[in-house]
Amino acid sequence: MKKQTIDSRPAGPKPWYDPRVRSIFFQVVAIALVFWGGWTLVDNTLSNMESRGISTGFGFLEESAGFGIIMHLVPYDATMSYGRTFWVGLTNTLLVSAMGVVAATILGFVLGVARLSSNWLVAKISLVYIEVIRNIPLLLQIFFWYFAVLSNLPSPRQSVDVGGTLFLNNRGLYLPEPLTQDGFGLVWGGVLAAIAAVIGIRIWAKKRQLATGQIFPTFKVGVAILVLVPIVSYLVAGRPLEWEIPALKGFNFGGGITIIPELAALWIALSLYTASFIAEIVRSGILSVSKGQTEASKALGLPHGLTLRLVVIPQAMRVIIPPLTSQYLNLVKNSSLATAIGYPDLVAVFMGTTLNQTGQAVEVVAMTMAVYLTISLLISLFMNIYNRAVAIKER
Amino acid sequence: MKKTKSIALGMALAVGAFTATGAMAATTLENVKEKGHLQCGVTSGLPGFSQPDEKGNWTGIDVDTCRAVAAAIFGDAKAVEFTPLTAKERFTALQSGEIDMLSRNTTWTLTRDASLGLNFAGVNYYDGQGFLINKGIGVDDATQLDGATICIQSGTTTELNLSDYFRAKGMEFKPIVFDTSEQTVQGFAAGRCDVLTSDRSQLAALRSKLSDPSSAKILPNTISKEPLGPVVRQGDDQWFNIVKWVLSVQINAEELGVTSANADDMLKSDNPNVQRLLGTDGDMGAKLGLPADFGYKVVKLVGNYGEMYDRNVGPDTPLGLDRGINALWTEGGVMYAPPVR
Numbered sequence: 129m130k131k132q133t134i135d136s137r138p139a140g141p142k143p144w145y146d147p148r149v150r151s152i153f154f155q156v157v158a159i160a161l162v163f164w165g166g167w168t169l170v171d172n173t174l175s176n177m178e179s180r181g182i183s184t185g186f187g188f189l190e191e192s193a194g195f196g197i198i199m200h201l202v203p204y205d206a207t208m209s210y211g212r213t214f215w216v217g218l219t220n221t222l223l224v225s226a227m228g229v230v231a232a233t234i235l236g237f238v239l240g241v242a243r244l245s246s247n248w249l250v251a252k253i254s255l256v257y258i259e260v261i262r263n264i265p266l267l268l269q270i271f272f273w274y275f276a277v278l279s280n281l282p283s284p285r286q287s288v289d290v291g292g293t294l295f296l297n298n299r300g301l302y303l304p305e306p307l308t309q310d311g312f313g314l315v316w317g318g319v320l321a322a323i324a325a326v327i328g329i330r331i332w333a334k335k336r337q338l339a340t341g342q343i344f345p346t347f348k349v350g351v352a353i354l355v356l357v358p359i360v361s362y363l364v365a366g367r368p369l370e371w372e373i374p375a376l377k378g379f380n381f382g383g384g385i386t387i388i389p390e391l392a393a394l395w396i397a398l399s400l401y402t403a404s405f406i407a408e409i410v411r412s413g414i415l416s417v418s419k420g421q422t423e424a425s426k427a428l429g430l431p432h433g434l435t436l437r438l439v440v441i442p443q444a445m446r447v448i449i450p451p452l453t454s455q456y457l458n459l460v461k462n463s464s465l466a467t468a469i470g471y472p473d474l475v476a477v478f479m480g481t482t483l484n485q486t487g488q489a490v491e492v493v494a495m496t497m498a499v500y501l502t503i504s505l506l507i508s509l510f511m512n513i514y515n516r517a518v519a520i521k522e523r
Numbered sequence: 524m525k526k527t528k529s530i531a532l533g534m535a536l537a538v539g540a541f542t543a544t545g546a547m548a549a550t551t552l553e554n555v556k557e558k559g560h561l562q563c564g565v566t567s568g569l570p571g572f573s574q575p576d577e578k579g580n581w582t583g584i585d586v587d588t589c590r591a592v593a594a595a596i597f598g599d600a601k602a603v604e605f606t607p608l609t610a611k612e613r614f615t616a617l618q619s620g621e622i623d624m625l626s627r628n629t630t631w632t633l634t635r636d637a638s639l640g641l642n643f644a645g646v647n648y649y650d651g652q653g654f655l656i657n658k659g660i661g662v663d664d665a666t667q668l669d670g671a672t673i674c675i676q677s678g679t680t681t682e683l684n685l686s687d688y689f690r691a692k693g694m695e696f697k698p699i700v701f702d703t704s705e706q707t708v709q710g711f712a713a714g715r716c717d718v719l720t721s722d723r724s725q726l727a728a729l730r731s732k733l734s735d736p737s738s739a740k741i742l743p744n745t746i747s748k749e750p751l752g753p754v755v756r757q758g759d760d761q762w763f764n765i766v767k768w769v770l771s772v773q774i775n776a777e778e779l780g781v782t783s784a785n786a787d788d789m790l791k792s793d794n795p796n797v798q799r800l801l802g803t804d805g806d807m808g809a810k811l812g813l814p815a816d817f818g819y820k821v822v823k824l825v826g827n828y829g830e831m832y833d834r835n836v837g838p839d840t841p842l843g844l845d846r847g848i849n850a851l852w853t854e855g856g857v858m859y860a861p862p863v864r
Contacts, residue, residue: 181757182618182640195682196689196698206686279713283659298714299672378670379660379717380697389715390699467677470699470710476677481700484611484678487639489618 173490188486189214195481197472199388210482217477218499224394224473225460225503231399232459233452236406243411254407261404267465269401274393274469281389284380293373301387302374311368318361325357326350390471394463402459409451413444445518453511457504464500474499551755551762552596552812555623560602563589564622567607569704570728571836571844572628572648581605584835585626588647588753588770591825592624595769595817600824609703611678614639617756624766625754628722630680635754644766646752647828648836649848649857651745652684653723655730658740660717665744669694674716676700676707684747685720708732711739722749727842765811772818774860775800776827778851783826786819800863807863818863828858 143149177184189211196206201219204212243254261269278298282288287297295302333344362369374384417440425435466473467480474496483492555561565573565585573583590600606622617625618640628650629635631643654665662668665688675682677700689696699716701707708729711719719729719739726741733739753770755763776782779797781789789797798804802816809815825831829851836844850856 177640179758180618180640183638195686196696198697198699206690275709275713278715281714283714380670380672382670467702468706470674470701470706470715472700476700476702480611480677480702481682484614485634485683487614487635489615 188488213482214478217474221474224463227395228398228459232402235403239407240410258404266401270397273397302381303385304371304373305385307370309368311365314365315362318358322354322357394471405455413448416447417443449515456507551759560604561593562622564606564608564625566627571842587831588626591769591821594820594824598820628751630749640757641754642757642763644753645770646750648751650722650724650749652747654742655719655726665742671718672697672716673718674699674707674710676704688746771860773828776822777829786823
């Protein structure tokens with residue numbers, strides 16, 4: 129049938145007037161130009177660098193780095209390679225970004241809701257916070273949290289001592305470190321079993337609610353399971369956990385977990401700063417939901433909490449998520465200000481020290497840019513997936 | 524369709540722009556002469572080496588090295604514009620042509636000389652790395668620093684020397700790495716670290732920035748060699764020679780007793796070495812592409828090496844550094860310049 133239509137059609141326009149042919153032609157030309165442009169750029173850079181005697185290539189990643197880094201989530205010492213310094217910097221960036229995103233989101237939602245509170249004082253406190261924090265440059269805030277707070281903390285020998293296990297001084301916060309012993313596998317098993325049980329209960333509760341209309345207190349029961357099961361399995365396994373208590377040794381504390389002030393300052397500054405923007409986004413999201421929705425749900429007899437949770441917030445999320453994504457991206461990118469206070473993030477370690485010791489500016493900068501681009505695109509991707517999941521589906 | 528076309532056109536133009544810049548430009552000397560000033564990269568503020576005063580005039584030994592080159596080219600020591608750079612910006616700024624020369628207490632090392640496309644044009648200060656400690660920690664020698672927290676400025680040879688030293692001694696340390704020397708001192712002052720490490724000349728300068736300089740002291744240990752000097756881009760031998768010989772002229776001038784005060788009288792000197800230095804005899808300037816009297820201008824306007832040293836870092840300055848190994852070879856130091864002939 130289809131074939132017949134084509135056959136019966138009079139001869140089409142000449143190929144160069146055919147829109148389809150023309151669009152394919154120009155797209156091929158455009159792609160060719162992009163590739164040619166990219167190639168020229170790379171070739172030009174390489175030949176210019178060669179003519180100036182600058183060595184190129186990624187061979188430097190194998191060379192031994194030879195400098196120390198105070199904080200590393202992956203094993204590192206000065207004999208390891210520049211490739212390893214890249215991972216050290218990357219994991220440190222990811223850590224502070226993840227911590228910042230979580231803290232900024234929680235604080236931002238609280239502040240955003242607080243600003244709309246009917247309590248005059250709560251609303252005004254939130255307003256002042258947002259306007260003050262939002263309008264001061266982030267770098268200044270980082271310096272404030274680092275230098276102003278740090279210089280008021282005592283030196284290691286005069287540390288603030290909490291019960292002989294937790295110490296605070298101007299070198300950081302020292303916490304006891306849990307060291308797992310034989311038999312701790314049972315506790316992990318308990319944790320997994322608890323998670324599986326909670327998921328199971330949730331599915332069952334939903335089914336039962338659909339069938340009978342009865343509501344099961346999933347949240348309370350779930351929390352109880354998640355807390356109790358691991359504790360019981362810990363006791364059954366014979367308490368297979370020992371704590372390493374930090375102790376003063378030489379100039380400083382050794383042992384335990386250390387949270388360095390650079391991480392704390394950067395985390396606090398990033399979280400507080402980004403939270404002020406998130407608060408405004410949350411406020412605009414909530415305000416975007418028509419008042420009639422609240423009134424309607426009240427008319428149905430829903431209590432205030434449920435109204436917020438089931439009616440207002442889900443609709444507000446549609447407005448909140450896209451700008452929220454931008455704030456997450458900003459937070460990750462702003463974490464590069466770490467270099468000003470000596471937190472060893474990707475920019476400080478890799479684009480700072482590594483670049484300077486090797487002189488491979490083009491390679492190092494390209495790798496760093498690729499990392500930030502990848503992180504940003506991934507955040508964007510996940511937020512878009514989530515956005516699609518919560519968006520109103522018109523059927 | 525229209526959009527596709529305009530994108531394609533834009534790409535073509537952009538590509539044209541890339542290829543056009545591929546053509547090699549004139550020599551550095553020609554560029555400098557055309558601009559009418561020398562663009563010189565310096566530190567963003569290190570007393571004695573390069574620091575702007577309250578009127579915005581840059582002073583320091585590194586600054587004077589730039590001024591001497593400008594005096595040689597233009598006969599005007601003020602024909603310099605300064606670009607303050609952090610340690611990690613400096614090489615890229617020079618490689619990319621943003622500055623004509625770098626005079627920023629930069630250590631001459633093999634890697635930098637051989638793989639960055641740079642040439643070191645001599646040494647204007649022989650330094651070594653040391654430690655500044657807070658007196659409160661009760662340490663007299665660097666070998667007692669096991670486990671110390673140490674503040675460092677990022678992107679310097681200091682970071683590597685420190686790590687090497689502690690590894691060789693079987694000691695451990697915790698490095699806190701800051702971007703600028705200003706932040707490094709702040710970190711030290713705030714008590715973040717027990718020790719600040721840097722070149723010894725800088726330690727004296729940084730110590731003077733503390734609110735209570737007597738609370739800190741410099742340990743006697745020197746753990747590295749740090750020959751500091753001006754740097755130029757590779758591939759322009761004429762420019763390399765100019766910077767190298769301006770510095771040599773200053774050192775030779777001190778050896779021959781020519782100063783900014785007596786330079787005019789010295790023009791009448793019978794000493795052939797002085798005549799060649801000041802350009803009253805021979806064509807030393809022409810060989811470098813400079814005016815015949817470039818040596819006279821350098822000494823007259825900026826001074827010889829000793830004057831430059833005494834004015835900026837010497838015993839009568841706040842830094843109060845003795846000549847030490849920076850004395851002339853004739854005085855027991857290592858300052859030794861090849862002859863002007």
